[in-house]
Amino acid sequence: MSSKVPSDKNDPKKPKTEAFGELMKSMNDFFNEKPIKGFLQSMDDFFKSPFPSGSSFHVDTIETGGEYIISAELPGIKREQIHLNISGNYLTISVENNEFETEEDEINHLYRRKYLRQKSSRTISLPHTINEEKVKASYRDGLLKIRLPQEKGKIIDIED
Incomplete structure (x- = not known):
């Protein structure tokens, strides 16, 4: 008998790294082709901005040693459009914009109301x-x- 290891490529005992590479290529192709790629992209887009633009605003809550500081970014909003409501341990910040156009x-007998x-x-x-x-609120330069x-x-x- 010879102590030499056979170098046959079709040896069933030898691990096939090529098969693993093919499997990885197949999986990459599966996730990068439509409709899966479009579905995964839409999920990514949803989690980047789960609310339609303009329907929500950014709020930060900071806890210091003696108080909570809540900041809300409200650019372009007037002070009169902001409403604060406290109920128990909940604080609700509401922004409402009502516009009426006529x-x-x-000459063309057109009337439009919006x-x-x-x-x-x-x-x-x-x-x-x-x-x-004991609650204090201030609004300056779009920051509540x-x-x-x-x-x-x-x-x-x-x-x-």
Whole structure:
């Protein structure tokens, strides 16, 4: 017997790296061809912006040692269009835009009325009931800032 290992390419004991490469190529082709590619792209687009443009706004909540600072980016919004509502431990920021347009063309006898209403809101949940008397809000250059003091509950000692 010879101690030499046969170099036959068709040896069933030898692992086939080419088969793995073919499998990977087939999987890449599957995910990069339509309709799968279009489906995966639409899922990526959804998670990049799950809400239609203009229907929501960005809100940040920061917790400092003694207060919560909530910031909402509202560019182009007037102060009168912003409404804040506090209910228990929930703060709701609502923005509402109502426009009414009327166009009249006497020469062609055309009359057109358009009523546009856009509403958007975000609700922030906090771990304690909000004391509305201590809430402070300011709006400057498209940035709404709301300051809420952190309330400390009563600490109860446990007896032996």
